[in-house]
Amino acid sequence: MSVATAEMALTEDARQERQLIGAKAVALGRTVSVDRVRVPVNGTIVDIEIPTVDTVDHAKLGRPVDNRYASSKAMVMNRLKMTGWASATVISCLPIPLTSDSTMEPLRKARVPAVADGEEYSSLTFTNPHLEHSQIGPDAPLACYDFQPIQLATEFQRVYAPHGGVFAFIGTPDDVKNPNWPHRADWEAAKAKAVKWMEQMHREAQSYADQKVFYAIREPHRASVRRLHERGHLKTMPEWLEQKNDTATVYPVCPKCQKRADSPHAVECMACHYILDPQGAYEIQAIDESHAALERLTRATVTEMGISAYVAETIDEKAARLAAGVPKPMSLSAMRLREQMEEVNQSDRAEAAEAIAKAVAKASTPKAPKATQ
Numbered sequence: 001m002s003v004a005t006a007e008m009a010l011t012e013d014a015r016q017e018r019q020l021i022g023a024k025a026v027a028l029g030r031t032v033s034v035d036r037v038r039v040p041v042n043g044t045i046v047d048i049e050i051p052t053v054d055t056v057d058h059a060k061l062g063r064p065v066d067n068r069y070a071s072s073k074a075m076v077m078n079r080l081k082m083t084g085w086a087s088a089t090v091i092s093c094l095p096i097p098l099t100s101d102s103t104m105e106p107l108r109k110a111r112v113p114a115v116a117d118g119e120e121y122s123s124l125t126f127t128n129p130h131l132e133h134s135q136i137g138p139d140a141p142l143a144c145y146d147f148q149p150i151q152l153a154t155e156f157q158r159v160y161a162p163h164g165g166v167f168a169f170i171g172t173p174d175d176v177k178n179p180n181w182p183h184r185a186d187w188e189a190a191k192a193k194a195v196k197w198m199e200q201m202h203r204e205a206q207s208y209a210d211q212k213v214f215y216a217i218r219e220p221h222r223a224s225v226r227r228l229h230e231r232g233h234l235k236t237m238p239e240w241l242e243q244k245n246d247t248a249t250v251y252p253v254c255p256k257c258q259k260r261a262d263s264p265h266a267v268e269c270m271a272c273h274y275i276l277d278p279q280g281a282y283e284i285q286a287i288d289e290s291h292a293a294l295e296r297l298t299r300a301t302v303t304e305m306g307i308s309a310y311v312a313e314t315i316d317e318k319a320a321r322l323a324a325g326v327p328k329p330m331s332l333s334a335m336r337l338r339e340q341m342e343e344v345n346q347s348d349r350a351e352a353a354e355a356i357a358k359a360v361a362k363a364s365t366p367k368a369p370k371a372t373q
């Protein structure tokens, strides 16, 4: 049901009630006054501004209220008013945008941008605590929990710990420029770890480029290489960096039916089932070692694949054999299979002969006279 349809379906009473609630909500307002309090942060006393009330009062709006939750929330709000809170910041020197894996409202929406060229870090600042309603066990009352800005900021540091380069602290982004910023050593260590991660991305991308699988090189690879170069960790940019995926990809055309494959990585023609890439098809087990398509590979390749004994003749052997006018050879495994089949046939023939002999013997033996009743 669309919003418009839902509006149409409202009764006149419901419409009026909704207008009334809306008007009350506007009258209540969301921001009231701001208290200025002094709280200790990192060992120094700082001034902090606290909005005294910033929530909708459901009871005043005539909505049903969970009294136990309301008292739990009031307790949390009072404590926050007494202790105050401090803004927290997360900084990142990673060349990729950061997201958190949390389902908690502010974290689900929060994004730390990729660091820009010429900048030491990108940043995101949390200025308010987050109140979360939660139940510990199905019978427990709904309770209110508060998450301090530093807890929200630290979530990014936790998620990106394997990358390095992400650091959360109480304060604002400008604090990093202060020579007395107390987290300098930790931040430098985080930055060094990020360089290691970007170098690893570079190596991975280079190995893809060496194997000519350009489609496997993703934006984080490119961004890491650009950042390494920009920061002076890399002398020259690799030539594959600006190579676009679509220029590197070739959609195979089936030599048998001339249809173009749906994917640049297709191993088989979907129209006529011709094997386009015998090695790839074998590796994903689309064909087995006895498949004739493998004869289009070279001896060196099938040897490397460990299936040389199964492939009678490879593409590099065919011309020489035809020139010599020799019939097509059998693979070692096919010869072994034929020997086995012959053994089976021989024993089958022996068994058959034995069975016939028995039957003949039986037929020629005079029948025993029927027993009389």
Ligand SMILES: [Zn+2]
Pocket: 254, 255, 256, 257, 258, 259, 269, 270, 271, 272, 273, 274
């Ligand atoms: Zn085809």
